[in-house]
Amino acid sequence: xxxxxxxxxxxxxxxxxxxxxxxxxxxxxxxxxxxxxxxxxxxxxxxxxxxxxxxxxxxxxxxxxxxxxxxxxxxxxxxxxxxxxxxxxxxxxxxxxxxxxxxxxxxxxxxxxxxxxxxxxxxxxxxxxxxxxxxxxxxxxxxxxxxxxxxxxxxxxxxxxxxxxxxxxxxxxxxxxxxxxxxxxxxxxxxxxxxxxxxxxxxxxxxxxxxxxxxxxxxxxxxxxxxxxxxxxxxxxxxxxxxxxxxxxxxxxxxx
Amino acid sequence: xxxxxxxxxxxxxxxxxxxxxxxxxxxxxxxxxxxxxxxxxxxxxxxxxxxxxxxxxxxxxxxxxxxxxxxxxxxxxxxxxxxxxxxxxxxxxxxxxxxxxxxxxxxxxxxxxxxxxxxxxxxxxxxxxxxxxxxxxxxxxxxxxxxxxxxxxxxxxxxxxxxxxxxxxxxxxxxxxxxxxxxxxxxxxxxxxxxxxxxxxxxxxxxxxxxxxxxxxxxxxxxxxxxxxxxxxxxxxxxxxxxx
Numbered sequence: 200x201x202x203x204x205x206x207x208x209x210x211x212x213x214x215x216x217x218x219x220x221x222x223x224x225x226x227x228x229x230x231x232x233x234x235x236x237x238x239x240x241x242x243x244x245x246x247x248x249x250x251x252x253x254x255x256x257x258x259x260x261x262x263x264x265x266x267x268x269x270x271x272x273x274x275x276x277x278x279x280x281x282x283x284x285x286x287x288x289x290x291x292x293x294x295x296x297x298x299x300x301x302x303x304x305x306x307x308x309x310x311x312x313x314x315x316x317x318x319x320x321x322x323x324x325x326x327x328x329x330x331x332x333x334x335x336x337x338x339x340x341x342x343x344x345x346x347x348x349x350x351x352x353x354x355x356x357x358x359x360x361x362x363x364x365x366x367x368x369x370x371x372x373x374x375x376x377x378x379x380x381x382x383x384x385x386x387x388x389x390x391x392x393x394x395x396x397x398x399x400x401x402x403x404x405x406x407x408x409x410x411x412x413x414x415x416x417x418x419x420x421x422x423x424x425x426x427x428x429x430x431x432x433x434x435x436x437x438x439x440x441x442x443x444x445x446x447x448x449x450x451x452x453x454x455x
Numbered sequence: 456x457x458x459x460x461x462x463x464x465x466x467x468x469x470x471x472x473x474x475x476x477x478x479x480x481x482x483x484x485x486x487x488x489x490x491x492x493x494x495x496x497x498x499x500x501x502x503x504x505x506x507x508x509x510x511x512x513x514x515x516x517x518x519x520x521x522x523x524x525x526x527x528x529x530x531x532x533x534x535x536x537x538x539x540x541x542x543x544x545x546x547x548x549x550x551x552x553x554x555x556x557x558x559x560x561x562x563x564x565x566x567x568x569x570x571x572x573x574x575x576x577x578x579x580x581x582x583x584x585x586x587x588x589x590x591x592x593x594x595x596x597x598x599x600x601x602x603x604x605x606x607x608x609x610x611x612x613x614x615x616x617x618x619x620x621x622x623x624x625x626x627x628x629x630x631x632x633x634x635x636x637x638x639x640x641x642x643x644x645x646x647x648x649x650x651x652x653x654x655x656x657x658x659x660x661x662x663x664x665x666x667x668x669x670x671x672x673x674x675x676x677x678x679x680x681x682x683x684x685x686x687x688x689x690x691x692x693x694x695x696x697x698x699x
Contacts, residue, residue, distance in 0.1 A: 213554070218649050220548035225521060228541050233528045239520070246517020253509030254648060256502050264499025265474065268490060272481055299485055303477075310473035314503075316510050319470070320652035321678075323514070328659055328670045363636060364627050371620050378613050384669070387612045387676035391655070394646045394682030400474075402555060402644065430639035433682060 210262070211255040218251050257316065261400065269307065270407040276300050277411035297358060301351050304408055308350035308432060311400040312343035318395050325388055333388070333444070341443035342392045345436030350405060353431035357412050360419060363427045370434040377441040382448050389440040393433040402429060467504050467511075475500065514652050522656025523663075530664040535607065542603040545654065546681060547596035555644040556591055560584040563637040570633045572697055586696075587641070587689060594688035595645050595681045599654065602677040606661050609668060612676040619683045626690040634693030641689050642682040651678060 229237055237243055275281055276299055312318060322335040356366060378386055409428040413419040482490050490496055529538045550556060564580035564587075567573045573583050605612065627635055646654075654677045662674035 217549075217552055217554070217647070220552065221545070221649060221653065224541070224544055224548055225525065228537075229525065229528075232537050232541075233525070233532060235528055237521070238524060243517045243521050246513045246515070246520070248517075249509045249513030250517060250649065251513075253506045253511070253513055256506030257510060258506070260499040260502030260504075260506055262499070264496040264503065265478070267492075268478055268482070268496060271491075272478070272486065275486055276481075303481055303485075306477045306480075307474075310477045313473050314470050314507075316507060317646070317648045317651035319511065320514055320518075321655055324519075324652075324655050324659055325671075325675075328674060363639065364624070367627075367639065368624055371617075371624070374620075375617055378617065383611075384671045387672060387674075387679065390612060390616055390679035391675045391677070394643065394678040395651055396643075427636045427639060429643040430636075433643045 207255075207259055210259050211252070214251050214255040214258065218247070222247065254316070261403075265400075266403055269404045272303065273307075273404065273408040274411045276303050277408065277415045279415055297354070300408075300412065301354055304350045304354045304405075305347040307404055307408070308401065309343045309347040311404060312346045312396055312436075313339060315396065315400050318342060318392070321388075321391060321395050329384075333385075337443060337447070338388075338392070338440065341439045342396055342436040345392075345439035346396050346401065346432045348439065349431035349433075349435030350408075350428060352435070353409070353428040354412065356427070356431075357409060357419065358416060360416075363430070367430065367434065370438065374434070374437050374441070377438065377445070381441050381445055385441065385444040385448075389437050389444065392440050393437045396432055396436050401432060405429065405432065463508055464504075467508050470507065471500070471504060510648075518649070518652045519656045522653045523660030526657045526660030527664045530661060535604075538607075539600040539603055542599040543596040545596075545650075545657075546599035547592045549647060549650040549653075550595040550645050551588060551592040553645060553647050555647070556588055556641070557584075559637060559640060559644055560587040560591075563587055563634070566633050566637070570631075572631065572633060586692065587637070590688045590692045591641050591645060591685045594685040598680040598684035599677055601684075602658065602680045603661065605676065605680075606658060606668060606673045607665065609673060612679065616679055616683060619680075619687065623683075623686050623690065626687065626694065630690045630693045631697045634689065634697075638686050638689035638693065642686040645685055646678055646681055654678060654681070 229235065281299075318339060319335075322338045325333045325338055326335045352366060356363065381389070405428050479490070482488060525541075529541065561580075561584050564573070564584040567583055568575040568580055573579045601615075605615065630638070655675070658677045659670045659674035662668040662670040662672075668674075
């Protein structure tokens with residue numbers, strides 16, 4: 200039990216250490232450059248404390264609950280015994296022999312994105328700034344669908360061993376096309392969601408899946424093929440968010 | 456008070472329900488195994504829920520207001536130099552110590568050593584990993600600075616982003632294979648859970664304060680630039696270091 204406590208303390212400390220430079224920076228600029236007192240000092244200080252403590256608890260919980268189970272499942276689902284069955288037929292398998300992995304990757308991508316705190320923050324701001332015309336849940340679901348699609352395609356890439364650049368270039372070609380037709384006001388927000396999706400919750404699970412897969416499949420190099428899933432998860436949300444807003448925009452116009 | 460907490464708890468439960476359902480479904484129906492250490496897992500889920508609740512509360516009390524009020528104060532002060540300096544250090548300082556970046560740069564050094572691009576020694580690998588970390592942190596700092604300049608001048612974001620990704624695709628042809636995956640991933644890992652709300656609130660606050668700027672059209676976009684510039688910088692790092 201003592202061990203548990205030191206571990207908990209360590210995570211809280213390391214979260215504090217991550218936030219510390221930000222606090223120093225803010226205080227330095229607020230007091231020496233801007234020379235103005237911080238409004239509602241107590242409330243803001245508590246806010247920061249809540250954020251650090253909340254994030255630490257969140258990470259501890261993930262470490263205890265989701266990561267071990269999720270990683271173990273990623274390993275089991277990508278293990279040769281599960282994919283190829285009991286007969287040890289390890290000849291180059293066809294890409295659709297991995298049905299459960301696609302489903303698992305997609306669902307994990309979707310559900311971890313829904314639980315991503317940074318995305319909640321951006322969605323809250325987006326709803327506030329757009330005066331409610333962009334809905335928090337609509338945006339989050341659109342992003343989550345994008346992450347799911349991105350991961351499924353990323354798994355397909357690892358299995359087939361095709362180069363990253365092809366998918367990346369195709370993805371951006373679609374984004375450029377959508378940008379031309381999308382309503383102006385949504386573009387910056389859609390681009391932002393690409394960077395937001397991949398943080399605390401999604402990356403560790405998805406990375407475990409990528410590394411497990413690339414070590415199971417014959418002819419794949421863990422170092423070269425294991426990377427890149429994160430990049431997929433940041434391109435596709437841009438596409439789905441632009442599509443979501445485009446549809447909402449059309450529906451709005453039809454109604455009026 | 457009680458009903459308020461219940462309302463918030465229900466919201467958080469809805470945020471976490473999908474992931475719990477997915478794990479239970481696969482564990483019970485596909486892998487057909489009981490969940491190991493069930494007590495510990497349940498305890499972890501409760502921690503996640505409480506942590507998420509605290510974090511969201513802290514956002515509204517601390518991070519959002521301070522980001523917005525500082526943006527307003529900077530705009531009233533009217534010094535572009537200090538504004539961009541602040542932006543640079545905000546990006547740099549939150550990135551250099553980012554755990555995900557430390558992890559990925561260590562792996563990158565491992566890959567490079569394996570491919571024979573750098574000497575296989577603790578010293579050489581540490582230096583290489585530090586090089587990647589510094590490259591990414593400087594890139595994020597410059598990205599936030601550039602993003603602030605964009606808000607001030609009202610440039611449309613999409614030319615910057617589309618042009619930037621064009622550069623990424625061109626540079627990919629020149630860069631050594633071992634750095635490409637890491638460069639692409641480095642764009643995603645840089646934006647952490649504390650940075651995102653702060654930077655977003657700052658951008659929106661700035662666009663709200665400055666006249667003729669629309670918070671939706673100009674306030675967002677800082678994160679997008681902060682995920683683009685590291686890719687370019689890490690690719691350049693690889694090209695300069697290895698293609699002689």
